[in-house]
Amino acid sequence: AQSVAQPEDQVNVAEGNPLTVKCTYSVSGNPYLFWYVQYPNRGLQFLLKYITGDNLVKGSYGFEAEFNKSQTSFHLKKPSALVSDSALYFCAVRGYNQGGKLIFGQGTELSVKP
Amino acid sequence: SQTIHQWPATLVQPVGSPLSLECTVEGTSNPNLYWYRQAAGRGLQLLFYSVGIGQISSEVPQNLSASRPQDRQFILSSKKLLLSDSGFYLCANKGAGNGANVLTFGAGSRLTVL
Numbered sequence: 240a241q242s243v244a245q246p247e248d249q250v251n252v253a254e255g256n257p258l259t260v261k262c263t264y265s266v267s268g269n270p271y272l273f274w275y276v277q278y279p280n281r282g283l284q285f286l287l288k289y290i291t292g293d294n295l296v297k298g299s300y301g302f303e304a305e306f307n308k309s310q311t312s313f314h315l316k317k318p319s320a321l322v323s324d325s326a327l328y329f330c331a332v333r334g335y336n337q338g339g340k341l342i343f344g345q346g347t348e349l350s351v352k353p
Numbered sequence: 354s355q356t357i358h359q360w361p362a363t364l365v366q367p368v369g370s371p372l373s374l375e376c377t378v379e380g381t382s383n384p385n386l387y388w389y390r391q392a393a394g395r396g397l398q399l400l401f402y403s404v405g406i407g408q409i410s411s412e413v414p415q416n417l418s419a420s421r422p423q424d425r426q427f428i429l430s431s432k433k434l435l436l437s438d439s440g441f442y443l444c445a446n447k448g449a450g451n452g453a454n455v456l457t458f459g460a461g462s463r464l465t466v467l
Binding site for chain 2: 285339
């Protein structure tokens, strides 16, 4: 069965410091991996995806994620956090030929303090 | 570019009352549409998906139903709401072309059942 784990409910970072939001996954075959961000009372916004190719994926707003097949991880990173990055972040996975049937993690609340 | 409209944005309903949430898509044709529910501000669960008019697949047994009366319209319904139906309902469309693997979400409908 497919699954996604985000081990941290909350991550606190000082503005200007690097941030990491962790994600591990389990899926049969090659994974399709995604990160989304959600601001309060809003829908989810797509940040980046890994389908194939380079393990380091760059996305919107300066975020990037590294696909690590041996550790089945897809951690989200940003070199320098902004207060405006504070939001709820979701990792999602789907298997091949699963269309839009994503399995989401429980979300990680990122709080960036000035 | 595509836009997903959801209404109502907020709804408060008594237990046992009916429900109708509407999702419409602009800027694309033959969309693959999805209803997700987010409970308690956290993880998302896929409820229904539709690949065309009149074609509905249910992912989990529940008190809700979905319909696709028109190509760009996806409706979530219930005949009698339960307290457990409260949540944030998100409609999504799977992209095509370069965005074929990405879900685009609407702004959501927040349902509170009292």
